[in-house]
Each structure stands twice: as C-alpha cells, then as structure tokens.
Amino acid sequence: xxxxxxxxxxxxxxxxxxxxxxxxxxxxxxxxxxxxxxxxxxxxxxxxxxxxxxxxxxxxxxxxxxxxxxxxxxxxxxxxxxxxxxxxxxxxxxxxxxxxxxxxxxxxxxxxxxxxxxxxxxxxxxxxxxxxxxxxxxxxxxxxxxxxxxxxxxxxxxxxxxxxxxxxxxxxxxxxxxxxxxxxx
Amino acid sequence: xxxxxxxxxxxxxxxxxxxxxxxxxxxxxxxxxxxxxxxxxxxxxxxxxxxxxxxxxxxxxxxxxxxxxxxxxxxxxxxxxxxxxxxxxxxxxxxxxxxxxxxxxxxxxxxxxxxxxxxxxxxxxxxxxxxxxxxxxxxxxxxxxxxxxxxxxxxxxxxxxxxxxxxxxxxxxxxxxxxxxxxxx
Numbered sequence: 001x002x003x004x005x006x007x008x009x010x011x012x013x014x015x016x017x018x019x020x021x022x023x024x025x026x027x028x029x030x031x032x033x034x035x036x037x038x039x040x041x042x043x044x045x046x047x048x049x050x051x052x053x054x055x056x057x058x059x060x061x062x063x064x065x066x067x068x069x070x071x072x073x074x075x076x077x078x079x080x081x082x083x084x085x086x087x088x089x090x091x092x093x094x095x096x097x098x099x100x101x102x103x104x105x106x107x108x109x110x111x112x113x114x115x116x117x118x119x120x121x122x123x124x125x126x127x128x129x130x131x132x133x134x135x136x137x138x139x140x141x142x143x144x145x146x147x148x149x150x151x152x153x154x155x156x157x158x159x160x161x162x163x164x165x166x167x168x169x170x171x172x173x174x175x176x177x178x179x180x181x182x183x184x185x
Numbered sequence: 186x187x188x189x190x191x192x193x194x195x196x197x198x199x200x201x202x203x204x205x206x207x208x209x210x211x212x213x214x215x216x217x218x219x220x221x222x223x224x225x226x227x228x229x230x231x232x233x234x235x236x237x238x239x240x241x242x243x244x245x246x247x248x249x250x251x252x253x254x255x256x257x258x259x260x261x262x263x264x265x266x267x268x269x270x271x272x273x274x275x276x277x278x279x280x281x282x283x284x285x286x287x288x289x290x291x292x293x294x295x296x297x298x299x300x301x302x303x304x305x306x307x308x309x310x311x312x313x314x315x316x317x318x319x320x321x322x323x324x325x326x327x328x329x330x331x332x333x334x335x336x337x338x339x340x341x342x343x344x345x346x347x348x349x350x351x352x353x354x355x356x357x358x359x360x361x362x363x364x365x366x367x368x369x370x
Contacts, residue, residue, distance in 0.1 A: 003324070036223075103189055150348050167360040169359045171353055177345065182267065
C-alpha cells in the first residue's frame, strides 16, 4: 500500500552545496544550499534567494565556487547555513574555515573542503531565485585523490535529508553504471 | 595542494531519478536521469533531451512521476537508463518493473520503487533540455515507513557517481541540520 504525503519538496539524495564568493572588498562569505544540481553540460543551477549575502557577492563579482560538504566538516557546513553573513561578516573565520583564491574564477575556495567547482555567473533571476553558473574548473585537494582520481571514501561527501533534517554520508558502492543494467538486456 | 581537473560536469551527491510517463496510448515508459534537483518550493527541474521516449510521453500527457532509485533495484534502474523505449517499447516489463496509476497525476508509478514525486508538467525547453514539474504529491510505500515517517534505512536511495560511473547507497547519519551548526555559534 502506498501512502500520499501531499505536495512535499523532497528528493533523495539532495546535495549539500557550499557556495562561496567574495564581496566587492574581498571579504569571503559562504552559504549552504540543497536545492540545486547539474542543469546541463558544464552548468550548475541552484535556488538561492536574493536576500543572502552570498547572492549579493556573486552579483558583484560575477563568480562563485561550489564545494561539496563533507562528513568531516558537517558542523561547519551546517553553521554557514544557519548564520547570515549580513549579520556576522566574519562567519567563515568564526567556524574555522579558511579561504584561498580559486585558480580560474574571481572567487574564494574554502581550503577545508576538498572538492570545488569553480563557476562563472551566467544568470540570476530574483523572482525564481535561480542562479546559473558555468563550470570552468573542478578543483580537488590531492589528499582525496588515489592514483590521480577522486576517491569518494576519502572525500566522504554528505547528503541533506529534507524530510528528516539530517545529514548522511555517502555509503558503499552498490553497482556500476552501464554494466549492471546490461545483464538484464 | 589542489589539483585542477578542468571543466568537469560532476557534483556529489547527484541523484538517480527514475522518470516515468505514459504515452498517448497508455503504454508506460521510464528513464534514468542524474542532472536534476529541486529548483523551487514544490518544483523539480531535470535536464532531459527531446529524443527520449519519456520526453515525448510527458509532452503528450502533461504529467510524470519521479521515483528515487534504490539499492535494491540498482540493476533495473540502470537498465532503464541504457535501453530506450524508442527501441524496446516493453522495456519496463522486460526488466521486471510493474506500474500502477499515480493518485494525483496522469502518469504511472513504478511499484517496485517505494518513493515517488507526482508531478504536473510546467514547462519544457528542447534547447536547454530543461524539464520543469510542479510537485503535487509525494507517494511512499508503507514498507519504507517507520511510525508513519520515511525511514531511509529501509528506502536505501542511491546516488550517481558521475566521475567513476558507479552507484552508491546512502550511508549513515552524520549530523542534524540546525543543531550541529548551533554548537559553533
């Protein structure tokens, strides 16, 4: 038997995207967003409202980075989601995050987050809150690579549970795309 | 040290969305998509190209469902992603999936997938491949509920690894939103 739970905004897995940008004076800020994903080849789209300090920063500088939140930094990643840079301008320092310049775009990367997409602003629509970015580089800390490839057991990315309001780490590998399915063909 | 991997289309976690729709004659079809997510309150957006049988079906019927792929059905969910309904009209039957009518929209639900969003078509743009749906209901099989609430340890949703082309099941809970972060305030 299936149960109807009504019109709920939830899907699994939702990402935990940490969006970082500088303001016009070079002060870094970051926020946490679950409503987003890849929208096209080399394009990311995220729903963020215009009131966020990070939104204003992205519009001012035309660039941002999107880092994957990790199990090792879950407290810090949650913190940047509940504290506004409009109220606490040094929120990144306060939670222990450090920043460094991204290599390809005019935005900061959070040093403690090992995987970041460097993005150029393509468009922002305050009405729908849709931010669209062109992915121009993927930056990965060598500490989460094995033989030059991303090692998910080292990165330990987390997921947001929109119904239970929790964070979950990625678990074990359960199949290989375009291989398991082929067995059924 | 950070390493630049170039403009790569990847983020973690990406979902494994199984999109299902009927054609004009009531034949169900489904496909697998990773490029999508929540785009606004009660709205989902997914990048799917116009050539898919499912895209044609959605445009014909104005509705679709989006189920979460699960660890228990990884082979079937992968199969619907590699086989086209244009070539194999009975692909759902062939992989062992069964369908039932969604309760709120004119689309099928895959019985073996315990969690589905029922969606009405809002818009589709063949140029950007952006499909936008209004979420009108969340349908959950009672077998993945505990005390009336979704139990992720029963649902076992999976994630798509875009760089390694694998599927991963959701792992353990590592934190609570708006609680862990508060300790740092």
